[in-house]
Structures are given as structure tokens and as C-alpha cells.
Amino acid sequence: MGLTVLSRYLRRHRLVALDTSIFIYQLEANERYIHLANEVFTWLEKDDSRAVTSTLTMTELLVGPYRNADDQLVDEYFALLSRFPNLAWIAPDLEIADIAARLRAQHRLRTPDALLAATAVRAGATGLISNDSVFRRVPGIECLILDELL
Numbered sequence: 001m002g003l004t005v006l007s008r009y010l011r012r013h014r015l016v017a018l019d020t021s022i023f024i025y026q027l028e029a030n031e032r033y034i035h036l037a038n039e040v041f042t043w044l045e046k047d048d049s050r051a052v053t054s055t056l057t058m059t060e061l062l063v064g065p066y067r068n069a070d071d072q073l074v075d076e077y078f079a080l081l082s083r084f085p086n087l088a089w090i091a092p093d094l095e096i097a098d099i100a101a102r103l104r105a106q107h108r109l110r111t112p113d114a115l116l117a118a119t120a121v122r123a124g125a126t127g128l129i130s131n132d133s134v135f136r137r138v139p140g141i142e143c144l145i146l147d148e149l150l
Contacts, residue, residue: 002149003039009127009144010043017120017141018053018087019130020060025146027061027077033131036146040129044086054119055091056112058082090119107137117141 010016018040025033026041043049058081065073082089092100092115099118103109109117117138120128128135128143135143 002036005149006036006039006144007043009129009142010040010049013125013127013142014050015123015125015127016051017116017123017125017128018051018057019116019128019132019135020053020057021131021146022129023053023057023061023081032150033146036149041084044084046086049086050088051086052088052090052119052123052125054096054116055089056115058089060112088123090123092119096122103138109134109137 022037022040024030026037030037040051044051058077061077061081062074065071065077081087090096096115096118099121100111100114103117103121104111104114113132113134117128117135120141121138125141128138128141129146130143131146133143133145135141136145
């Protein structure tokens, strides 16, 4: 049932923002979430699919490999993710910083979450996939929580 809900969600949105957790589940083949992460990344490979994430996501993804001095894994993550089809990596700029500050002030988000939400807002995403319900506080974006699909 969870895959059906996820598939419908992905078809409903022309642009979806992806939280760091989705990448982690995919890259680490997390047993609990891999079937859902696979669905997202399979969808993303289709020509009519589009997703965005913040470059902050890459920062979060690389902490573990750098902590473990695993430069090969760092290179693999960059090679795989930086060229993934239909995925835009958006760096914070002054407009995103302003939107993030507003979201943080109004909805009590942590800075990393506010930056991802601001990236989604600026890009025009109507959906955001995460495992953190804090994103439900952001108006105008339908947040899908993976734990609720299990």
C-alpha cells in the first residue's frame, strides 16, 4: 500500500523536493525504507519527473564518509548524485536565505530544515518527501512522510 500512495504522490506533483534522509536510505540501502527510496529514484529517472534539493544535502551526506576518511565513497557520492537525471542541486543564495529566515521565524524550523524548505519554495516545488514532519509546517507544500507509508 505504501508504494501505491508514494506513486500517486509523485504523479500528482510536477516538482518535488527531497530531504537528505531519502538519499541516505538509498545510498545505505536502509532495509526499512529502501523499497520507498527505490521508487523515488526510479521515478526520478523518467523524463517527465523533476526534483530539487539543497546543496546542503550534499554537505550532510558527505559528513560520514569524511569522518571515516573514505575519500573513495566521497567520490562515489559526488559521481552518482551530482549527475543524477532530473535532480537539481540548488545552492543557498540571498533570496533563499531570506525565505529560510522567514520560515524559521514563523514556523520554528531548524536552520538546515529552513534552508531545504526555502529551496523548495523558491524552486516552486509543490511536494516534499522526508521523514521529518516538521516540513508540514511549511504552507503551500504537501509533505509526504515515509514512516506513514510503512
